[in-house]
Amino acid sequence: VxxxxxxxxxxxxxxxxxxxxxxxxxxxxxxxxxxxxxxxxxxxxxxxxxxxxxxxxxxxxxxxxxxxTGDEPAPRRGTVAILTAGTSDVPVAEEARLIAEEMGCEVRTAYDVGVAGIHRLFSALKDLIPADVFVVIAGREGTLPAIVAGLVDRPVIGVPVSTGYGYMGGGEAALASMLQACSVLAVVNIDAGFTAGAFAAQVAHGGSRK
Amino acid sequence: VxxxxxxxxxxxxxxxxxxxxxxxxxxxxxxxxxxxxxxxxxxxxxxxxxxxxxxxxxxxxxxxxxxxTGDEPAPRRGTVAILTAGTSDVPVAEEARLIAEEMGCEVRTAYDVGVAGIHRLFSALKDLIPADVFVVIAGREGTLPAIVAGLVDRPVIGVPVSTGYGYMGGGEAALASMLQACSVLAVVNIDAGFTAGAFAAQVAHGGSRK
Amino acid sequence: VxxxxxxxxxxxxxxxxxxxxxxxxxxxxxxxxxxxxxxxxxxxxxxxxxxxxxxxxxxxxxxxxxxxTGDEPAPRRGTVAILTAGTSDVPVAEEARLIAEEMGCEVRTAYDVGVAGIHRLFSALKDLIPADVFVVIAGREGTLPAIVAGLVDRPVIGVPVSTGYGYMGGGEAALASMLQACSVLAVVNIDAGFTAGAFAAQVAHGGSRK
Amino acid sequence: VxxxxxxxxxxxxxxxxxxxxxxxxxxxxxxxxxxxxxxxxxxxxxxxxxxxxxxxxxxxxxxxxxxxTGDEPAPRRGTVAILTAGTSDVPVAEEARLIAEEMGCEVRTAYDVGVAGIHRLFSALKDLIPADVFVVIAGREGTLPAIVAGLVDRPVIGVPVSTGYGYMGGGEAALASMLQACSVLAVVNIDAGFTAGAFAAQVAHGGSRK
Amino acid sequence: VxxxxxxxxxxxxxxxxxxxxxxxxxxxxxxxxxxxxxxxxxxxxxxxxxxxxxxxxxxxxxxxxxxxTGDEPAPRRGTVAILTAGTSDVPVAEEARLIAEEMGCEVRTAYDVGVAGIHRLFSALKDLIPADVFVVIAGREGTLPAIVAGLVDRPVIGVPVSTGYGYMGGGEAALASMLQACSVLAVVNIDAGFTAGAFAAQVAHGGSRK
Amino acid sequence: VxxxxxxxxxxxxxxxxxxxxxxxxxxxxxxxxxxxxxxxxxxxxxxxxxxxxxxxxxxxxxxxxxxxTGDEPAPRRGTVAILTAGTSDVPVAEEARLIAEEMGCEVRTAYDVGVAGIHRLFSALKDLIPADVFVVIAGREGTLPAIVAGLVDRPVIGVPVSTGYGYMGGGEAALASMLQACSVLAVVNIDAGFTAGAFAAQVAHGGSRK
Amino acid sequence: VxxxxxxxxxxxxxxxxxxxxxxxxxxxxxxxxxxxxxxxxxxxxxxxxxxxxxxxxxxxxxxxxxxxTGDEPAPRRGTVAILTAGTSDVPVAEEARLIAEEMGCEVRTAYDVGVAGIHRLFSALKDLIPADVFVVIAGREGTLPAIVAGLVDRPVIGVPVSTGYGYMGGGEAALASMLQACSVLAVVNIDAGFTAGAFAAQVAHGGSRK
Amino acid sequence: VxxxxxxxxxxxxxxxxxxxxxxxxxxxxxxxxxxxxxxxxxxxxxxxxxxxxxxxxxxxxxxxxxxxTGDEPAPRRGTVAILTAGTSDVPVAEEARLIAEEMGCEVRTAYDVGVAGIHRLFSALKDLIPADVFVVIAGREGTLPAIVAGLVDRPVIGVPVSTGYGYMGGGEAALASMLQACSVLAVVNIDAGFTAGAFAAQVAHGGSRK
Ligand SMILES: Nc1ncnc2c1ncn2[C@@H]1O[C@H](COP(=O)(O)O)[C@@H](O)[C@H]1O
Ligand SMILES: Nc1ncnc2c1ncn2[C@@H]1O[C@H](COP(=O)(O)O)[C@@H](O)[C@H]1O
Ligand SMILES: Nc1ncnc2c1ncn2[C@@H]1O[C@H](COP(=O)(O)O)[C@@H](O)[C@H]1O
Ligand SMILES: Nc1ncnc2c1ncn2[C@@H]1O[C@H](COP(=O)(O)O)[C@@H](O)[C@H]1O
Ligand SMILES: [Mg+2]
Ligand SMILES: [Mg+2]
Ligand SMILES: [Mg+2]
Ligand SMILES: [Mg+2]
Ligand SMILES: [Mg+2]
Ligand SMILES: [Mg+2]
Ligand SMILES: [Mg+2]
Ligand SMILES: [Mg+2]
The missing domain is CATH 3.30.110 (Translation Initiation Factor IF3)
Structure with a gap:
């Protein structure tokens, strides 16, 4: 498209x-x-x-x-943090990163932080926290975005990923749990790395007051 | 029925x-x-x-x-822990408790532990942990059972609750996220407090070896 | 909750x-x-x-x-624009406004701009455009958010509303068309005015650089 | 069949x-x-x-x-306009065209007019407007038919196309948004170029009064 | 709206x-x-x-x-035939009729022709056939529109009605069978009498050639 | 199985x-x-x-x-009629025939009678009518079984077939319209030729009174 | 209807x-x-x-x-057995009985035989077995029809009932499990007592050979 | 993951x-x-x-x-029984067995006991009954787990398998019927042999009292 x-x-x-x-x-x-x-x-x-x-x-x-045809993208403006729950989510994360960087943002990533214990997530967040916005990518039950949103003050964008078999597999359970989340979270379509990255860059650019 | x-x-x-x-x-x-x-x-x-x-x-x-017509239920045999994420989940929890107690189990509860921060959950679990089995009840995105299952060694039974409006509301997102959960979790139907309580009592009774 | x-x-x-x-x-x-x-x-x-x-x-x-118990909310920080396609969407919009104002944002609104011709939308946007972020609320086929996202540079949050009868009524068609939109758009649950308002306020507050 | x-x-x-x-x-x-x-x-x-x-x-x-076995189709009777939102929609459009031409209609087309800005659509419509009926073909969120229906007085037939991944992909979101559209629109099945073309030809042929 | x-x-x-x-x-x-x-x-x-x-x-x-405030609708221009399969479909039919008449069309109706045998339908069609366009309204399995479309040369618009209980009740089976129909048929949303009537009037008005 | x-x-x-x-x-x-x-x-x-x-x-x-290992199936007992709407339905019909013949029934077939006009169906039925039971097989909108059930006095078993693309394709629309049918009809699973043939044979065998 | x-x-x-x-x-x-x-x-x-x-x-x-206006229904011809799994299924069973009796069949019933152990079902079947056809009515998981079909030689018609809450409640799980059943079974719509009774009567009447 | x-x-x-x-x-x-x-x-x-x-x-x-890197799994602790309804379910059963054995349990199996008559199931259960917990695996309509749960006193875990075509095929009917079952049953995702085996091992290990 x-x-x-x-x-x-x-x-x-x-x-x-x-x-x-x-x-x-x-x-x-x-x-x-x-x-x-x-x-x-x-x-x-x-x-x-x-x-x-x-x-x-x-x-x-x-x-x-x-x-x-020659010219560099615009100089960096704003910082986007991208996290994934697992390793299967990385291609979607890289798609988000590509767009955000093209839109002039600095991108910091922490991949595969959904499992090895909550301390791993905590230490990853410590490195990322000066970010202006967080893109959090997860498949299966898709809970990582809600957990991150409960820990940071900046906007968190959830991206469901088409992993998981069986009932509501293929990202549908993840989409549903992100939309129902108690934390404050906005969501994009399943596997929509491009949309998440571009939306995050718009947030990171900062508003009219600046 | x-x-x-x-x-x-x-x-x-x-x-x-x-x-x-x-x-x-x-x-x-x-x-x-x-x-x-x-x-x-x-x-x-x-x-x-x-x-x-x-x-x-x-x-x-x-x-x-x-x-x-007079006689008490059987003497206590095994301990069932029941947790809820919110206050709306309590009637389902009480239904589970009623059955488990009737089946001769000791029941310990910790209600509304899904929100006030993860430390509240930790301290609740500390009191409950000698339990033989955990029934964890949550609506909306339904993530509490998976979190508990990641923290305890005993079996965890997830019960989705029919809260939450909009997409996959009425407990469907919770059911989906519990079935897709990465943690080891077994699930019963939405609002099925009776089934969860009776199943937990069967687990708590202990097997044939004892 | x-x-x-x-x-x-x-x-x-x-x-x-x-x-x-x-x-x-x-x-x-x-x-x-x-x-x-x-x-x-x-x-x-x-x-x-x-x-x-x-x-x-x-x-x-x-x-x-x-x-x-007495003290005012924090002084205004950032501006949130809220638009609705119709008049049925206003309660959801007001819920978003309440939260965004409580979180210290200035809120500007333009309600019922989805129908009286595209010029009405254009003139509404002209008044709102210095906003840091847009919350766009629509039921039935839910296309207004994507149209606004095609016209402004700031982030647009789509909110599907539970209007519309028949096939995929009750906000489901609106949710689907927002998630499938070609424009860059993030979405919240059907009728989730609170989440949209709080997320928009987080965006409007601006990031760490400021 | x-x-x-x-x-x-x-x-x-x-x-x-x-x-x-x-x-x-x-x-x-x-x-x-x-x-x-x-x-x-x-x-x-x-x-x-x-x-x-x-x-x-x-x-x-x-x-x-x-x-x-030799004879030409009937002489042209009525004019059908066919528009697509993107380039992926063209095979469905061509199927519609084939049938409408076989049924004796003149067919005018404007493909890929959904994106390059609303002026591109306006100028395309200007060329097509003497048409008796419009077939408008779009995938993903499928909003083009409703927009065209808001701009012309003749009947508009929406055709959802099986593009779009993730939630309600494969044309389902497009079908839903066309059925929920506020504009006056009739719809055929996903990818049903043949039905749309034949129905449009029936309209273009004109009624019994003529 | x-x-x-x-x-x-x-x-x-x-x-x-x-x-x-x-x-x-x-x-x-x-x-x-x-x-x-x-x-x-x-x-x-x-x-x-x-x-x-x-x-x-x-x-x-x-x-x-x-x-x-006084003036009559425009003089009659074009004829719309409206049929229903049952008596429960009549309110939807009357909504279609109201709009079509307001848009200046003559409307002829044949209600409850889905059951009393195919001859009843044949004789109803004989009276209606000079019509420019047919609106055919049916609930439950919704087959009447496809049957009519197989018998007349003018465009047929199917309207599913929200009757029928159980699996795919509430008009969903009717919508599905109309979209899958082998006959040439265009469809509107469940119960959408207004859209069907207005679309039919647009067809009946006749195109630019006249 | x-x-x-x-x-x-x-x-x-x-x-x-x-x-x-x-x-x-x-x-x-x-x-x-x-x-x-x-x-x-x-x-x-x-x-x-x-x-x-x-x-x-x-x-x-x-x-x-x-x-x-040698012996013939039981002598013919009862007659099963099998009809299909199209040619794509024939493999399912042949599966039904195979079982019904194995269960000792005489089988008469009329394939592809759903389209070439209602007279073709009438004349097919005339040949089949002494049958004890009818198996009627159809895909897409799946209306043939209901039509046959309206014309004969013996039991009619509808078999949906997994043809049809788009909305509720793959036999789902056919299943839905058969379950919602106004005629008296019993249904088996999509493509379930075996079940239909075996059930029809049970009917054709006749009950205990004989 | x-x-x-x-x-x-x-x-x-x-x-x-x-x-x-x-x-x-x-x-x-x-x-x-x-x-x-x-x-x-x-x-x-x-x-x-x-x-x-x-x-x-x-x-x-x-x-x-x-x-x-006076005359009795036709004399009894054929025997229909009607079973229900629970007591909530009885109204649907009575609707089936009313029609079957009106169509001249003798009807025998065994209600609430789904639970009190398999021997209760066995003894109920013993009384019913000379029947020409069985109507078996069940809600929730809907397994009784398949079990009966495994035990009798005559045709079994499954009727799903709209009991059961939560996932696929309201008869949907019952419909699904009947359509997927390994036993030979034909099915009618959820709660469709009338259709089941009339179909059973057609079977019980016996075919043309008699 | x-x-x-x-x-x-x-x-x-x-x-x-x-x-x-x-x-x-x-x-x-x-x-x-x-x-x-x-x-x-x-x-x-x-x-x-x-x-x-x-x-x-x-x-x-x-x-x-x-x-x-050398050391054996822990010595056997607890006994897990694994049953399948058919032969297609065996790979899922073997996955469950692998995990349960790795977690130190003795595993006993009875495969393909869903069909050859209820006595086959009875005699299989007799051999298995000293087990601490039962994993029962079935596709299509998925009724075996509920039947086993009605016959034994220990906890039964149902595993739906992705067999079955047509309506709610691919394990969905099995999942639904297990969640709606009247017997006391806990369920895991479709094909989730690993989760079932690990959960069963947790049950078989026995609780804190031992
Ligand atoms: N403005 C638009 N509105 C709706 N759908 C669109 C729009 N632009 C493109 N699409 C759809 O996106 C899909 C891919 O487009 P394309 O990349 O041009 O092949 C097609 O099905 C288009 O109909
Ligand atoms: N952390 C959480 N995870 C999942 N669901 C939750 C959480 N906190 C609250 N809920 C659910 O939100 C619903 C409303 O909660 P309450 O407002 O406490 O009644 C209940 O069904 C809770 O289970
Ligand atoms: N009695 C039964 N109840 C439920 N499912 C069954 C039963 N018998 C067989 N199946 C299922 O049918 C599918 C095919 O079985 P098989 O032909 O043995 O591979 C498997 O998923 C079985 O679980
Ligand atoms: N032949 C038919 N084909 C499809 N739907 C029908 C047919 N006959 C009646 N119906 C529908 O059944 C519902 C109830 O009809 P009635 O009892 O006349 O109100 C209505 O929505 C009708 O459209
Ligand atoms: Mg936060
Ligand atoms: Mg654990
Ligand atoms: Mg934009
Ligand atoms: Mg228009
Ligand atoms: Mg026609
Ligand atoms: Mg009949
Ligand atoms: Mg049998
Ligand atoms: Mg039991």
Missing amino acids: RCGMPEVVLAEGKEPEAFAGIMLAQVKAAGRCIATRVSPEHLDALRARLPPDVRMEHREAARGVILS | RCGMPEVVLAEGKEPEAFAGIMLAQVKAAGRCIATRVSPEHLDALRARLPPDVRMEHREAARGVILS | RCGMPEVVLAEGKEPEAFAGIMLAQVKAAGRCIATRVSPEHLDALRARLPPDVRMEHREAARGVILS | RCGMPEVVLAEGKEPEAFAGIMLAQVKAAGRCIATRVSPEHLDALRARLPPDVRMEHREAARGVILS | RCGMPEVVLAEGKEPEAFAGIMLAQVKAAGRCIATRVSPEHLDALRARLPPDVRMEHREAARGVILS | RCGMPEVVLAEGKEPEAFAGIMLAQVKAAGRCIATRVSPEHLDALRARLPPDVRMEHREAARGVILS | RCGMPEVVLAEGKEPEAFAGIMLAQVKAAGRCIATRVSPEHLDALRARLPPDVRMEHREAARGVILS | RCGMPEVVLAEGKEPEAFAGIMLAQVKAAGRCIATRVSPEHLDALRARLPPDVRMEHREAARGVILS
């Missing part, structure tokens, strides 16, 4: 050729363009048609790619 | 007159008989027909009533 | 007497205490037991009540 | 050999016959058995094929 | 006083104004505040009311 | 080797044994281990296989 | 006056007419308008009423 | 290389480590990196693997 933020393209579901065409048109028009959920076929199609004056950066963990 | 344990009657959905008839037949046959989800109308019908040799005990918080 | 933010009590589902007890305990402990979804019976129970040194303020449109 | 309009065959789910047999029987009987959702295997089976006096036209973008 | 067509007000869910205020403002501004799903309380509030120069017409079977 | 009727094995989901073992044990014990949903791999495993004194019959259209 | 069998009227959801009119028209036309789900208000309306030559019989347990 | 019990790793969904790394780190730290849902690729990765001082045991039926 080229929507919301015009310079981001969702590769998934697009023919590689068509995808490459859209990307190159966008980078030409805007100087910079990101894609998420990029497959090897999408990358090949892009590489085959890449003009010499366009730089291409592949972020494997985020399944993302960035095209640009 | 008079099911599971024949001497327990679910009053809800039964005509008061029919209910009283079933109860009196059972106490006559078995010497002792419990009902759950009892309304004032059920109580009135029972009182109006109560023979002098049958003793009736009304447990208001549990919405329960016990008829007996 | 006394959860998330300890000084807020959800009156709905609580016995009036028990409710009043909880409120008075809280205001004594914390100097200030809010309740939402308050019925006339809850108010009566509160009034009957109100000590002379506790001030009670009833916010009818928000179905809320504030108890305090 | 060969249903609705007897001369249209849904290839999907039919064995290629059986499919070819049905098609040839129909073109022999009726002089003309269309198939939708045709795979390469279906095409091969058809080509292998095609008699010299039957003409075969493959419409790739619509995944359709037309067999005929 | 005053939406879709600005001069139609959905009374349901509005406070009687607020409802009356909205209605009177609209009739003053537009000379004419309709409300649907009107309760006796809504009517009383309206009557109490009705100025002498506003005429009020109550359509009981349609649960509707029309306010006007 | 070897359940209900002990000599029928569901091949699907079983390892070919394990499947062959179960089949051969059963034919040895009972002289006769059927399997349904048999893949080529299952057939190969069976053939490889088939002893010379066991006869194997492969019913391809029914995806079934029959093992026997 | 006056559908399926023309002389049966579903009172529920009909205005008492309209209901009485429909009933009297039917008894005049057909000599005999039944209604189910009749409220006291329906009865009053009927009594108030009952002509002297129409006899009215009220079957309270079945919530049914029978109007007739 | 490495959760619940830290020394158990869910292989499914993990990259083979990452999986092997996690396993080896755990066995080094804890002397012993189990994995469930292990694919051949996971095994290969493990074997390729296995140090000489780590012993690897592959439990094929349980899809599990155990790494250890």
